[in-house]
Amino acid sequence: MKLPGTSQLQHGSPDQRSSQGERTSDRLLQLLKQHGSLCAAQLSEALGMTEQGVRRHLTRLAGAGLIEGYSGKPQGRGRAQQLYxxxxxxxxxxxxxxxxLxxxxxxxxxxxxxxxxxxxxxxxxxQTLAAEVQAEWGPDLPLAQRLEQLTRKFQEANYGSVLEQSGDCYYLTHHNCPHLAVACEFTELCLAERDMIADLLETEVRCEARASTGASQCRYRISKSESAAVPTASSDVPH
Amino acid sequence: MKLPGTSQLQHGSPDQRSSQGERTSDRLLQLLKQHGSLCAAQLSEALGMTEQGVRRHLTRLAGAGLIEGYSGKPQGRGRAQQLYxxxxxxxxxxxxxxxxLxxxxxxxxxxxxxxxxxxxxxxxxxQTLAAEVQAEWGPDLPLAQRLEQLTRKFQEANYGSVLEQSGDCYYLTHHNCPHLAVACEFTELCLAERDMIADLLETEVRCEARASTGASQCRYRISKSESAAVPTASSDVPH
Incomplete structure (x- = not known):
């Protein structure tokens, strides 16, 4: 059984790369990736460790939701057994x-x-996203409620959004941009979002800060007066 | 100082979610995400722990490359101090x-x-990718060498590619699809890749397995005889 030349696993955690056990888990995942499915005996041979040791890793990885066991025939031949x-x-x-991409x-x-x-x-x-949001709103939903529901939608989409008010304005702040790399290169993405918010709220929406232009967050100032609605100008996104 | 309502951090590791220390590190990262930059005293107040404790976390997170210290004024005011x-x-x-997206x-x-x-x-x-690859090739590079270099390109792009030969064919296998979710919905991505390989190698290239249609890998059979070049048919990608 041939091990791949380079490890492809990505690590997100600060202090997880150290132990031998984790390196073995990585190699085990890599083997399953390469071969589709394997039984404990095959993994034992490929990893050069006892089946008992392999099973300890399998139990932990299954507990973490990264692998699953099922009953099948290795390479489609022989007796059915536990495969991973x-x-x-x-x-x-x-x-x-x-x-x-x-x-x-x-x-x-x-x-x-x-x-x-x-x-x-x-x-x-x-426009499609806006139509989906609007479909859930009644015909005469007040601005405050529309804004609350819109904020929740952004939160569900991992924008880390917070809504505040001050004087005659609301402030909608996104603490996370879930597509930052694309927004940095294509302002069109930010402009479309701002226009969508303004269309949904039917009031003046100004973009005061942009993560895609170096700010730590995106912030919109939203006029409380619905009559203040003006056509949004593309130029109000900071560059 | 307001903590965000939900933790947004993603975890990749099987057994890393457990300890109190990691939850504190998560909250610390979340605070820096939300505020852009903070000093140890501000973090100490927000996290409800001693500055000494905060510094232990800061050192570990900086060691893991997730945060960095620099000298600056908090909120642009007062004396310059160490911020993170x-x-x-x-x-x-x-x-x-x-x-x-x-x-x-x-x-x-x-x-x-x-x-x-x-x-x-x-x-x-x-076609742009192919032109970039071709620009590095001499005019009469033999098939075997073109195929080796193309395999290396795929490896560098995280395809986990392996090249083998058997009889009158080469087999190029990708053990990882770096854009699997998109390929599953848009076969055009797979077809464009197959056509690109055939154009670059000027020989017959057949796709025998596709990760995007449920196989554990993508596999191409590549004819060694360059005269075998035929127009590639879209229909040879398994569905």
Missing amino acids: RLTEQGEARFPKSYPT CMDLLHHLRAEYGPDAVGRVMNSRA | RLTEQGEARFPKSYPT CMDLLHHLRAEYGPDAVGRVMNSRA
């Missing part, structure tokens, strides 16, 4: 390159369909 | 949603520009 494979969560620990595609979208294409696609997405 | 902020690696631990954009690309638009953008990207 990665769960979706285990699969997710292998390196992904979605930010790069996303930015690549947007660059090529622009190259193929012209300078306005990125904005057009971003706005199409924002 | 997230590094890019620390920032990356907060939740991101690039796969979702990427798929959203591709759906809206199709909605705005028609059914062939996704393929057109994917092929445009593949």
Whole structure:
């Protein structure tokens, strides 16, 4: 059984890389990744350790939701036995390159369909999101309640959003940008979000800070007076 | 100082969620995320622990590359002192949603520009990648060497690629798909990759397995005879 040349596992935690046990768990996950599924005896041989030791790792990894056991035939032959494979969560620990792919595609979208294409696609997405939000609102929902529900939507989408009020304004602050790398290169994403918020609230919405331009957060100032609604100008996003 | 309502930190490791120390580290990172930068005294107050205790966490998080210290004025006022902020690696631990964004954009690309638009953008990207690879090759590089270099490119891009030969064929196997979620929904990504490989190698390339259709890996069978080059048919990607 051939071990891959380089470890591909990604680590997120500050102090988890140290122990021998973790290196063994990494190699075990890597083997399941490469072979699809294996039994304890095969893992024991590949890792050069006892089956008892392998089972300790398997129990811990299954407990963490990274692998699962099932009954099957190794390579489709012989008697059925307990095999192990990665769960979706285990699969997710292998390196992904979605930010790069996303930015690549947007660059090529622009190259193929012209300078306005990125904005057009971003706005199409924002309008769909807005329609989904609006579908849950009654016809005459007051601004304060719309804003509360919108804040909750952003929170559910991992924006770390906080709503505050001061004087004649609300302040909506996102403490996390879940697509920061893309926003840094394509302002269209930020503009579409700001326009979507203004359309949903039907009031004046100004962007006062942007994570994508170096601020530690994104902050919107939202006028309490619904009659203050003005067409949003693209130029109010800080650069 | 207000702590955010929900923890946003993502955890990748099987057995790291347990200790009190890690929960404190999480809250510390969360505070830096929310406030941009803070000094040890501010963190001590917000976390309800001694400055000495805070410093122990700061040292460990800085050692792990998640935060960095620098000299500055808190909120831009008063005397300069040691402040702490997230590094890019620390920032990356907060939740991101690039796969979702990427798929959203591709759906809206199709909605705005028609059914062939996704393929057109994917092929445009593949052609650029191919041109970059080709630029490093001499004019008459033999197939075996082209294939070795292409395999290395895929390895560098985290495809976990392995090259083998058997009889009159090479087999190129990717043990990791760095954009699996997108490939599962948009076959265009797989087709563009296969066509790119065939164009670069100028020989017959057949896709025998696809991670995006449930296989544990992607595998290409590549004819050793360069004269075997035939126009690649879209239909050879397993569904």
